Amino acid sequence: MTHFMRIGELASKTGISVEALRFYEKQGLLKTPHRSDAGYRLYDEKTLKQVSFILKAKAVGFSLKDIAGLLALEVNREQETCESVKNFAQSKLDEINAKLAELQRMKDALQQITDACCGSEKSAVHCTILTALSEDEGEPEHH
Amino acid sequence: MTHFMRIGELASKTGISVEALRFYEKQGLLKTPHRSDAGYRLYDEKTLKQVSFILKAKAVGFSLKDIAGLLALEVNREQETCESVKNFAQSKLDEINAKLAELQRMKDALQQITDACCGSEKSAVHCTILTALSEDEGEPEHH
DNA sequence: CTTGACCCTGAACCAGACGTCAGGGTTTAA
């Protein structure tokens, strides 16, 4: 028993604006939904998950175009080979891994200098964080 | 012995455009550099590291405004307390950790469905990747 | 002493990712 909702409900359930949803549709991220007699968009539960996928992908730095690429695979399933789909997914995976590595490096660097900072209420003239940032952007091993 | 370089050299060494460098300066990401008699910008080695910090921060999803915030701490060092600097850094660290976790979830999900895909040269009608994306956006545990 | 590579400023322009507004139907609760 599938429950259909209008765009406002989808918007409030996903925490995204109605305008953004219509925009995603225009960009090909959401396929054109069913319409009520009055012309209102009607969405099913699946769309909820698709939207949350889009949001997650966005949150980790993929562009709408990237996401459209991933989702587009679904559309022309019959034209695609399993191989090409897998290759595409793998290249996205490579991108994710690159971002992960970069983030991890930043984290380590920022963590190190944060740990080394005294955190006192005194003036930050000699603050190790600032020193590290301005001199070494995050690898405070010497001097 | 500090070697001063002009904007073109800084650009080629950092792999960023001259225009972008001037733009960063306008946005307060790079402090106004020394000028030659002719009015040319002159940068020292430290700037090289600052730029690479900016690039790394950008690469992991921080906006120019975020980065300006971090770098701005450097400017009014004497007005800032070590405590506030550390707090700011910690909140950035929290953001990084959140991104890291989200990326890791995406990676795991994508990795799982990619591993499960046969990768054959046949039509992708029954491709597990596409099925997973359209139904469950990446967690293929049931049915 | 001029040509080519480099630098300057300011303004205009651009893509991505939406938000807003005008003008107009629809649904529903009172």
Added chain:
DNA sequence: TTAAACCCTGACGTCTGGTTCAGGGTCAAG
């Protein structure tokens, strides 16, 4: 049956992060 709350389309506005352009100096080599 009417007001509030919702929905539609299409056009235009906005912020970010730059790039391009116009008009013009500077400097080293030939």
